[in-house]
Amino acid sequence: MTDLMIDDAVIGRHGAIKLHGPAGFAGMRAAGRVAAEILDALVPHIVPGVTTQEIDDIVFAEGKARGAIPATLNYRGYTKSCCTSINHVVCHGIPASDRVLRDGDIVNVDVTPIVDGWHGDSSRMYLVGDVPLKARKLVDVTWECMMLGIEQARPGNRLGDIGAAIQAHARKHRYGVVRDFCGHGVGRVFHDAPEIVHAAAPGTGPELRPGMFFTIEPMINIGRPDCKILEDGWTAVTRDRSLSAQFEHSIGITEDGCEIFTLSPKGFDKPPYS
16 A cells, blocks of 8 residues: 555564555454454343343353454453443453443443454443433443544544544533543554544644554543542543443554444444344
8 A cells, every 4th residue: 555564464563553455454354343243242132130241251252153262361461351341430341240230331342352363452332221311422422432533534634633533522522531541553463553542632643644553442431531440450440430431443544534344234333222
């Protein structure tokens, strides 16, 4: 695509933003589809009474059936196949057999299956039973924030344009944009350059070029943007105990825009799913 393209076989994080060719796009399409299919398969199971460990078991089984392995399993000591973040949990909630979903909860499930060496990273919000309007609105706005950010992902724009679009929409609804966590480059490496900040000034940061792969995954809080990490070393929660929501897609910059690798084959991109 460009004269700066690198070989897709060159892997490892070294600070440079990788530019991928057709083989990379093909690999990410396959991995992204598996991620989306796993999240689709969860829809009938995320109901009041299910445990987050049961969700994790389904994620592992659905990935295995498709020839994938979960990138999170044994990643830096993490022992689960996905993250399950409920209500005021911002991200990296750890599935557990004693954590039961209850009527009115909102939950984010984050999966990253590895398919032939490529990482399909995606997360989606689910509504558990009869969810209050305030929480539903947060979920809707968070999805809109992600999609507005994706609209800015095109050649010639800069990374800051993505964060600026997300921040402007969240502010319009008086929500806080989490700054402690960000999107990231993805491909043969789970977390790679560049970092995608979800609150930024327009026109700042590296220029977007065809062949870049990264995630856009805004975390939006009803209250303040501040977070803290619990004693388990992973679970991030809102400091003010306000509700938080997140959506995530993996994308690739094309010659005239971007390609979303993790769209739902069943159209289950935004709840309620039916």
